[in-house]
Amino acid sequence: MTRPLATKTVVEAVTDDLRGRILSGSLTSETAVTELEIATSYSVARPTAKAAIEKLVGENLLVRGTHKSARVAELGxxxxxxxxxxxxxxxxxxxxxxxxxxxxxxxxxxxxxxxxxxxxxxxxxxxxxxxxxxxxxxxxxxxxxxxxxxxxxxxxxxxxxxxxxxxxxxxxxxxxxxxxxxxxxxxxxxxxxxxxxxxxxxxxxxxxxxxxxxx
Amino acid sequence: MTRPLATKTVVEAVTDDLRGRILSGSLTSETAVTELEIATSYSVARPTAKAAIEKLVGENLLVRGTHKSARVAELGxxxxxxxxxxxxxxxxxxxxxxxxxxxxxxxxxxxxxxxxxxxxxxxxxxxxxxxxxxxxxxxxxxxxxxxxxxxxxxxxxxxxxxxxxxxxxxxxxxxxxxxxxxxxxxxxxxxxxxxxxxxxxxxxxxxxxxxxxxx
DNA sequence: CGTAAATTAATTGTCTGACAAGTATACTCA
DNA sequence: TGAGTATACTTGTCAGACAATTAATTTACG
Structure with a gap:
């Protein structure tokens, strides 16, 4: 039985790093998380950044409406x-x-x-x-x-x-x-x-x- | 207060229809769900089909490994x-x-x-x-x-x-x-x-x- | 004839580039 | 000052392409 080694796709890597930044508090709900900003800061294509953002939206860590920038979910x-x-x-x-x-x-x-x-x-x-x-x-x-x-x-x-x-x-x-x-x-x-x-x-x-x- | 009317994006529409086909049983775990097949059958681009598939994977209705086709989750x-x-x-x-x-x-x-x-x-x-x-x-x-x-x-x-x-x-x-x-x-x-x-x-x-x- | 290696086909991962559509802001004119 | 328009920004969607990986088929060898 071969052990499934932890190879990460680019999307996963970006997702994980973004999640870390969110959970550590360095990304707050004050600053908007735009696809372009993520794409440029990680040097990946926009669809890649988009996929990462949408994954985090699925985890309820980010929220966003259609045609609006994603933001860290504010927790009142x-x-x-x-x-x-x-x-x-x-x-x-x-x-x-x-x-x-x-x-x-x-x-x-x-x-x-x-x-x-x-x-x-x-x-x-x-x-x-x-x-x-x-x-x-x-x-x-x-x-x-x-x-x-x-x-x-x-x-x-x-x-x-x-x-x-x-x-x-x-x-x-x-x-x-x-x-x-x-x-x-x-x-x-x-x-x-x-x-x-x-x-x-x-x-x-x-x-x-x-x-x-x-x- | 404006009522949020239910406009659906193409990805959502494909996702909803796919989910319906899965829950109704017309899509079983026997047949592979490839991105290309979804894209052609709904006449959408492959990234759109991909997004829909990944949404359903997030809902645990589909499963898939890297570089492998998605399948309906088999429930033993x-x-x-x-x-x-x-x-x-x-x-x-x-x-x-x-x-x-x-x-x-x-x-x-x-x-x-x-x-x-x-x-x-x-x-x-x-x-x-x-x-x-x-x-x-x-x-x-x-x-x-x-x-x-x-x-x-x-x-x-x-x-x-x-x-x-x-x-x-x-x-x-x-x-x-x-x-x-x-x-x-x-x-x-x-x-x-x-x-x-x-x-x-x-x-x-x-x-x-x-x-x-x-x- | 059977097994192992190599090639080929199929599928996904990722990118570039582009245009449309919607939102929010800023600006102009009354 | 207020309302309407214009503009910039962001996302939604698409097309096309190439790389990487998996799986299957074929081929070669024992």
Whole structure:
């Protein structure tokens, strides 16, 4: 069996780099993303730039109307609440099912340990292990489509977080403690408890983020 | 406020028609979908056909590797189980939340009535109101991203169903009864009961569909 | 006769260049 | 100052072409 090596087409390369720029916050909704600008800055043809933009529109990271320039999706408080509520719907049910089989994903344990290790490394550094913790839970159910759906949400969540990276929204100790509680409840098979803890965990983050983005 | 009138670009028109042909089953995974064939049959340029194909790939209705022709996504038993399990994850949590507020969506009630009305109209006719029932429940939570995720699953479910339309997999009376029970449990605020009923409802459909598609 | 290598055909990836169509802005004239 | 027109900018679509890769067919050799 030959391993499928990661060869990237030009469109994919541009898409990935653009996505990185969006998620890192160096591309904001203030500046328009025109096809010509992308094409010239990457030295590719316009159809190539167009394809990359349309891919990101499909991922809901960019928005654009017909004959209008694409822009980074602006995420107001209502979008943040929508995203986090969607997360809560997905993840609380996931926890119920994991608790039913007393499953405690190893990757989630490692990710939570990393949160403690990075305690004083700045707020932005906490985002990655936090995301990894939740992603590990989702992946543990082994459902391809659930994982796909969650990925699309995660992109938007990261988009939010870069906007408020300067604010001290994340308290590493509190996050670690709540995650730990969830893991304990999973091991104990306490489905309702785990779901409730997660709801609280996400609700707190949601409201703080929504408030920070509020006009 | 000007109403956004539904003008379709050529790419959208081709995409919509192609999607219809896929969901109706007139395009199967046996025949390859080449860019040139689409371009000539619709009398559009190849880049236009390419864009339409890539849109449908983004919707997981078509699959294709680099430098290979696109094909309708083949859905074996494992895909069916994956899809239905994802549905169960989403919908059972949705029912819990709807039950918490004793919400009984009117559209779901109407859809379930239609299932009875179409009792003897052939199996394929039952798919539409069945889908409408579940979609109504999802839409009732008022979450844009949840709705988006569910839509992508529904497309794949319909893709499955067209493959087994000849089999008598759906018993309208049983479906109606289970739906009715869910609505009653929602009204009573019985979250666990509604979730359990749904799980059974989806599990039965899933196994019958998976078995029918089994090699 | 069967297997492996080489050639050929088919398909997609990407580019250049162009024109049409729509949007938004700026400008002119009343 | 306000309204209508004119202009620049951007996207939608097309045509044509070449490169790169995959798959199939043919050929050569054991």
């Amino acid at each position: 408080p209502e979008s943040v609440r929508d995203i986090y509520l969607a997360r809560a719907y997905l993840e609380s049910e996931i926890l119920r099912r994991l608790a039913a089989t007393h499953t405690v994903p190893e990757e989630a344990v490692r990710a939570n340990a990393d949160i403690l290790a990075l305690a004083g490394a700045g707020d932005l550094a906490l985002v990655e292990p936090d995301m990894r913790f939740h992603t590990a839970l989702v992946d543990a159910v082994g459902n391809e489509r659930i994982a796909r759906m969650y990925r699309s949400l995660v992109s938007e969540v990261r988009l939010c977080m870069t906007r408020v990276q300067a604010l001290h929204l994340l308290d590493s100790a509190a996050i670690h403690a709540e995650h730990e509680l969830i893991l304990v409840q999973l091991a104990a098979g306490d489905a309702e408890g785990a779901a409730a803890t997660l709801d609280g965990h996400l609700a707190a983050a949601r409201e703080r983020l929504a408030e920070a983005l509020g006009t | 038993p494992e895909s069916v189980r994956d899809i239905y399990l994802a549905r169960a994850y989403l919908e059972s949590e949705i029912l819990r939340r709807l039950a918490a507020t004793h919400t009984v969506p009117e559209e779901a009630v109407r859809a379930n009535a239609d299932i009875l009305a179409l009792a003897g109209a052939g199996d394929l006719a039952l798919v539409e109101p069945d889908m409408r029932f579940h979609t109504a429940l999802v839409d009732a939570v008022g979450n844009e991203r949840i709705a988006r995720m569910y839509r992508s699953l529904v497309s794949e479910v319909r893709l499955c169903m067209t493959r087994v339309q000849a089999l008598h997999l759906l018993d309208s009376a049983a479906i109606h009864a289970e739906h009715e029970l869910i609505l009653v449990q929602l009204a009573a605020g019985d979250a666990e009961g509604a979730a359990a009923t749904l799980d059974g409802h989806l599990a039965a459909a899933r196994e019958r569909l998976a078995e029918a598609l089994g090699t």
